[in-house]
Amino acid sequence: MTTSSSASDGSASFAAPGAAGRRNRALLRNFFAREIRTRYLGSITGLAWALLHPLALLAVYYFVFTTVFRTGGFQGHGFLPFVAVALWPFLAAQEALPRATISLAGYAGLIRKVAFPHELVVYASVAATVALQFAGYLAVLVVLALIGEPIHFAGLLLAIPLWIVMTVALLGLSLALAALQVFIRDVEHVLMPTLMILMYLTPILYPLTLVPVDLQPWVAANPFSWLVGRLRDCLLEGRLALEWGDAVAVGAALLVFTGGRWVFRRLAPQFEDFV
Amino acid sequence: MSALLTVQGAGKDYAKVDTRRGRVRLVWDLLRGHAAARVFRALDGVDFELERGASLGVIGENGAGKSTLLKIVAGVIEPTRGRVHVNGRVGALLELGSGFHPEYTGLANIELAAALLGLAPQEIEGKRDEIIAFADIGEHITQPIKYYSSGMVVRLGFAIATALRPDVLITDEVLAVGDESFQKKCIAWIERYLEDGGTLLLCSHSMYHVQKLCQVALWLRDGRPERYGPATEVAQAYLAFHEEKEASERQPLAEAHARTAGLYAIRSLELAPGDRIAQGTDLTICGEVLSPDGRPPVVLVGIVRADGTSVYGVATDMDGVVLDEAKGDLYPFSLTLVRLALLPGKYFVRVHALDPGALRLFDHVERSFVVTGETREFGLVTLPHRWG
Numbered sequence: 001m002t003t004s005s006s007a008s009d010g011s012a013s014f015a016a017p018g019a020a021g022r023r024n025r026a027l028l029r030n031f032f033a034r035e036i037r038t039r040y041l042g043s044i045t046g047l048a049w050a051l052l053h054p055l056a057l058l059a060v061y062y063f064v065f066t067t068v069f070r071t072g073g074f075q076g077h078g079f080l081p082f083v084a085v086a087l088w089p090f091l092a093a094q095e096a097l098p099r100a101t102i103s104l105a106g107y108a109g110l111i112r113k114v115a116f117p118h119e120l121v122v123y124a125s126v127a128a129t130v131a132l133q134f135a136g137y138l139a140v141l142v143v144l145a146l147i148g149e150p151i152h153f154a155g156l157l158l159a160i161p162l163w164i165v166m167t168v169a170l171l172g173l174s175l176a177l178a179a180l181q182v183f184i185r186d187v188e189h190v191l192m193p194t195l196m197i198l199m200y201l202t203p204i205l206y207p208l209t210l211v212p213v214d215l216q217p218w219v220a221a222n223p224f225s226w227l228v229g230r231l232r233d234c235l236l237e238g239r240l241a242l243e244w245g246d247a248v249a250v251g252a253a254l255l256v257f258t259g260g261r262w263v264f265r266r267l268a269p270q271f272e273d274f275v
Numbered sequence: 276m277s278a279l280l281t282v283q284g285a286g287k288d289y290a291k292v293d294t295r296r297g298r299v300r301l302v303w304d305l306l307r308g309h310a311a312a313r314v315f316r317a318l319d320g321v322d323f324e325l326e327r328g329a330s331l332g333v334i335g336e337n338g339a340g341k342s343t344l345l346k347i348v349a350g351v352i353e354p355t356r357g358r359v360h361v362n363g364r365v366g367a368l369l370e371l372g373s374g375f376h377p378e379y380t381g382l383a384n385i386e387l388a389a390a391l392l393g394l395a396p397q398e399i400e401g402k403r404d405e406i407i408a409f410a411d412i413g414e415h416i417t418q419p420i421k422y423y424s425s426g427m428v429v430r431l432g433f434a435i436a437t438a439l440r441p442d443v444l445i446t447d448e449v450l451a452v453g454d455e456s457f458q459k460k461c462i463a464w465i466e467r468y469l470e471d472g473g474t475l476l477l478c479s480h481s482m483y484h485v486q487k488l489c490q491v492a493l494w495l496r497d498g499r500p501e502r503y504g505p506a507t508e509v510a511q512a513y514l515a516f517h518e519e520k521e522a523s524e525r526q527p528l529a530e531a532h533a534r535t536a537g538l539y540a541i542r543s544l545e546l547a548p549g550d551r552i553a554q555g556t557d558l559t560i561c562g563e564v565l566s567p568d569g570r571p572p573v574v575l576v577g578i579v580r581a582d583g584t585s586v587y588g589v590a591t592d593m594d595g596v597v598l599d600e601a602k603g604d605l606y607p608f609s610l611t612l613v614r615l616a617l618l619p620g621k622y623f624v625r626v627h628a629l630d631p632g633a634l635r636l637f638d639h640v641e642r643s644f645v646v647t648g649e650t651r652e653f654g655l656v657t658l659p660h661r662w663g
Contacts, residue, residue: 026389038378114349116391183302270305272346
């Protein structure tokens with residue numbers, strides 16, 4: 001049981017590896033449960049808010065794009081399913097990244113006084129957001145099916161792995177952003193507008209085909225373009241076939257995760273003094 | 276022989292950044308794996324070993340590096356230099372309650388503490404009642420910690436520590452908070468914990484607690500170990516240092532400088548057996564006084580604690596003693612304090628030369644001495660006593 005404190009994850013090094021793993025799982029469960037509880041149970045509207053916000057957005061977009069602008073050509077689908085299938089994952093990212101970025105500050109007391117792997121805070125924050133948004137996503141798919149939109153539920157066989165790939169990449173980004181935020185408080189302020197801009201550069205409210213041809217490769221290069229495209233393939237078209245691009249995306253997500261964790265672990269030993 | 280806890284040459288530097296650019300620079304340095312460019316040395320060169328069942332007290336002024344040392348031992352921060360080796364489970368109790376999450380209720384914090392130690396919620400199921408009973412904070416247990424008073428936070432923190440029984444208990448100034456009765460409960464618990472083979476690392480400003488609970492003490496000064504040894508000895512040295520420091524802030528005490536400003540002057544002053552004397556043994560203060568006019572001077576001997584508090588003073592004329600001339604104009608004197616009643620610590624003997632009528636003070640000389648001994652009695656002197 002002898003280990004030295006040179007390990008990077010704090011007191012995990014003080015126990016046998018098995019015990020450390022068990023402890024970290026217990027901690028992660030604890031943090032995750034707390035994230036879920038404090039986010040929605042504390043507010044008056046409770047869990048409903050997780051669903052109400054995206055639904056309200058969807059309603060506004062519906063009004064703007066079908067009643068005011070009267071855009072069309074949603075690749076043969078209604079506006080609602082076309083946008084809804086793509087909107088939720090983006091909202092998940094849009095909520096997960098800023099929350100995770102500032103998550104360490106909420107655990108400052110613990111970080112300053114207790115030895116534990118700080119990564120767990122970021123994991124719990126991202127996991128809680130994605131879990132709640134995914135629950136909202138499923139609810140909306142059911143509602144769409146109930147009002148007669150043709151949703152291919154078998155497509156979830158591919159949609160769920162797609163969400164997982166997105167989550168892995170979000171975890172990596174979140175780790176890096178959260179670690180940087182501890183030292184440089186501007187991260188949070190730069191992130192919000194960036195995500196807002198990214199949303200309009202992603203073919204969520206419009207199909208890629210409406211983009212002028214010479215700009216299409218640029219828009220398609222956005223990883224979210226790939227994600228929403230694949231989600232529409234499986235849930236709207238019922239196409240489950242895998243593509244080469246999927247392997248690239250998995251590889252890229254793992255790379256982002258590894259890179260983010262590397263940044264985090266480099267900076268984590270100094271958190272105690274700065275958080 | 277493997278110690279439960281080994282600290283070898285431990286040191287910690289904190290990065291010093293005051294500007295935004297400094298922060299960016301620091302991040303860049305850290306990412307490249309470099310050390311921070313500008314650092315503050317919070318701790319340096321600390322060595323000690325702690326066997327199972329031993330207890331170490333860490334003392335020192337604010338900012339001496341005590342908390343930094345405890346954080347290194349608890350694994351909260353990595354030492355910049357040196358190594359820390361732990362065999363076992365360290366239940367960090369650093370500044371008790373700060374390991375709590377302010378938004379959690381007391382009950383949720385019990386679960387968090389258990390999770391931090393790797394216990395599943397059901398594993399502490401049986402201990403929850405014990406914790407709530409020990410903390411004794413009533414229905415506050417269901418409220419978020421942020422609404423607690425500092426005393427309540429410590430109560431809960433201590434209650435958790437007692438129920439989860441870490442191999443090494445680390446406490447940073449916990450005994451200073453909380454009311455008298457709770458302190459007693461804590462001390463009683465720690466004593467029992469030590470008797471049962473528990474290991475304690477205590478950080479405290481209370482020398483009473485350190486001497487009572489610890490065998491060994493480490494005195495940190497400006498991040499460096501100043502003294503390490505038996506708790507009683509280190510605690511006394513620390514107290515003496517402080518008393519002297521306080522006194523020197525009030526009035527500089529020059530040691531053994533014979534001023535020959537007046538007519539009557541003290542020419543020599545000796546302490547026997549020496550300037551270190553065991554409590555309860557005889558101390559003899561002797562010397563010679565100059566009297567230029569051939570009349571025997573009056574000698575006043577005073578004992579002053581290092582902080583300037585007078586303990587006792589007596590003059591030759593009070594006891595009807597008249598000094599005899601020895602040679603020239605010198606009058607030797609000798610005063611023996613029988614079975615010295617002073618408690619261990621640092622003191623000064625102050626000898627004054629007065630005119631024969633004991634009306635004017637002409638000269639004074641000081642000499643410091645240390646009373647040694649191992650006792651936990653309080654105050655300045657041992658009073659003759661008897662328990663009925």
